[in-house]
Amino acid sequence: MRNGRRAAGFSYAVLSERTRSISPGTLQRAASGAVLPRREVAQAFARACGMDVAEVTRMWHAAYHGSLGGRSTGRTREPEPRPDLVKDLSGLWAALEELRQANGAPSFRMMERRARDAGKELSRSTAFRISRGTAPASTDCLEAFLVACQVLPRDRTVWFDAWLRAQRQAASARLGADRREELKQLESVVADTSRGQVSQETAVRMLRKAGFDALERYRRFDAPWTVECLKCAATFRIRLSDVVLARATCPDCPKLTEHVREAWAELLTNPSGLLSRQLVRALRAATVLPARLQRDHLDVPVFVADRTTLRILQSSAWHPALEDTLRRHIRRPFYLDVLLVHDYDTMPSPRNGQRHRRLAKAAGLVDSPLESIPGARRQGRVNSAARNEAMSGQDAATAPAAVRTAAGMPSPWKPTSNSSA
16 A cells, blocks of 8 residues: 555545545555554555555455465454354344454445345445444344355354344343333332331241241342241242242142042052951042141041941051051151041931032042942931931930031031041
């Protein structure tokens, strides 16, 4: 460039007038060799001096890549773009700018022309915004920019993947900001302090009301909190915000009920052969309800629908078999406590007994199909006859409590603990 100016005999002021847009200082710095000028400046300098513009452009590219005649130009080689490492929009913009610089930093007018020649839409202003930090708004815009940077079609897929990752991260960040704002408003509603935050005492009270116990100090409304389930003593981490929104549940409690149900089904098959046939029939007539493991005590409530089944199951002879079966399904130490739940006083006939059992199942008291045992209908007839005989011998005021209940005074569910503990 210096040789061309000397050959033309022009001063920098004259060259500035001939370029019409570049100042003399910029032209002087371009020819000084201290820095690599922009390609547009070098080309304008060459045209003003009457030099071969194509040759100057070729030499500029060689200087840009640090390979001018095998000599270093004092400029480090630009890093190769790595779209596979892009994680967000800022990383995508940086990789695209590296791509543009590696392609020789074409002017935005040239990028527009290249995209138009390939049938793509890319304005100079769009290319400028992408080069200055705005990620492409669509895959079409990204493809036009890649075409302008002369990226081959087979090499564009990795750029599309990078764009998708960056868009997902941006959407996740927006959702996170919205969620933080919602949680802040929710905390201000339930807060008990002037700063709009939940205190330690209130947080612990909310936690215990939801069925959990804190194992560490409360830190923040949306921070993970190590707690212990009051039902099964399982330890896990939840957020107070999830407790307030009723979204905090124990992961082990549903598994406990499932394990107890599996153990009960195995017990009904009498795998050890130690249970009598009468006891097996009584167990099949009963139904296991949702169990509860509180600390190390496992409570297994069993719904009993008639007196015959109750009388048979009140014996604890079948408890060891149940405990052995439960220990094969529940891998935690526990003390078993069987609870018989019955209400035979409100069932004067087999039809009413079946009705109560259906109502119990519909109300959620029963979580497996109910079975009846042979002789239940006959037992119902015997009970009905006994009640009629009692009523015929005395009036309702002096009748036994069971008879008065059958006459229209229903009693609540009666739990009967049948464990040896």
